[in-house]
Amino acid sequence: MIHVTLVPTPVGNLSDITLRALEVLKNCDAVAAEDTRHTGILLKHYGIDKPLVRLDQHTIKDRAEGVLEKHPRLAFVSDAGTPGISDPGAELVQIVLALGGQIEVLPGPTALIPALVLSGLPTQPFTFEGFLPRSGSERKSRLQALIERTHTSAFYESPHRLTDTLEELIKLCGPERQVSITRELSKKFEETYRGTLQEAFLHFEKGVKGEIVVVLSPAPVKAVNESMDFRELARKLYQDGLGTREVRDELIKAGLRKNDAYVIALELREASG
Template sequence: MEHEQDGVLVLAGTPIGDVADAPPRLSAELAAADVVAAEDTRRLRRLTAALGVEVSGRVVSYFEGNEASRTAELVRALVDGQRVLLVTDAGMPSVSDPGYRLVEAAVAEGVRVTAVPGPSAVLTALALSGLPVDRFCFEGFLPRKPGERAARLAEVAAEPRTMVFFESPRRLGVSLAAMAEAFGADRRAAVCRELTKTYEEVRRGPLAELAAWAEDGVLGEITVVVAGAPPADPADVGPEELAALVARREAAGQHRKEAIAEVAAELGLPKRDVFDAVVAAKKR
């Protein structure tokens, strides 16, 4: 239950590139907040200068390194009736950025949480990708370690929805190559670079082609959009492929029984057929 006498936590979207994309309410909230929690206070100063806004409230940093300790401080301010504005370097707080921990704590205290909608790299890249947008999922950043990255990709290899990833420009080529191996070299994808900025670029093509393009390095903020897995025709899936589908899920941490049930459900096959294929593969 929310307490009327308590403060309000405001999550504010900030421009992902062009400062002209700042939502109109952002300036008003920056000026009115009792506390502004910023992922990078230097970037906040540049943003407020560009918007011509003077922040009268207290400014504190709120980033991965101090998120745990500062959350309690901000919740106390909220419970004391203050208006706390949370901004990250770009886009919406909590989406692969600091914020979730504070929202969770504020909700637990019954504090009202609201948002100033703003630019989103996820939705912008999705719209520009040229891939289906009726159903999609956001996968954030892939793990840095090769084994963990391969396991994560194996986990979503059969995902039918369009997938959106964030990636570092330094790891883009390696990640695209890993996607090509896990999803197939011909799976359609789009690499969206420097969205809304001067050198915005959207490169579309098969994963293998994009991996070759990125091999020598790419600069800028990167969002990758990958088409979902095409529906499988059960008649075209042999025992070895069934066993491989189960093995991928097991590698991602699923129990074999659950993996067998999921593969059977996705292909419309009896669970016994999938189980027999797994047993036969083990014997081989």
């Protein structure tokens, strides 16, 4: 029976690994990793001697099934953090499930949550974008959606693309939007910079190293038309035969916030009934 365990590994400080993660690594048939040399350092540090197999984004489709046949009790680790987030772990899960195997995911280190909390920005709700596309229409649409959200957004970025991304964000939503940038989490030179997009660009324009999490503040909520009687508008729309969803959408078009529009639409539907 195939049983694959996704094992979170430290994003920096090797002491951040859990006791349960070490137990799984010691008792599995083999350890599959994005980079066997990188993972080998971790295993050696903890005195774990297990076969190491490379399964990265370039090899996982062709090699995964054969690896699972040879090592049915497999532990999978990414380069750092929790596998399955912006790495081949997600694809491995799909392969195992398709083969009728079992998946276990251990709780443990991740760069996302510490960076989100460190930002000081609202944490509920938030959207995680992973790594943004490098170019093209998909990147443009993802960036546009990101800057329009009225809740916090977070994404991973590489050091050599950070300033270019900050420049794009400045052009799209202005230099005063608040941002938090965390790099090198749990390492000696850990840093969280909080400020405007323009300030962050100036801070990092001379170069930056390390793994990076960018947390962007929510877009300002558009002011509603306070002179309009939205309840009266909802009554008229119901009298015209519109349904609840249509009434809600018309209230939003008139300038009401989405949640408020939903509440009024429900309230007036009951009153009109």
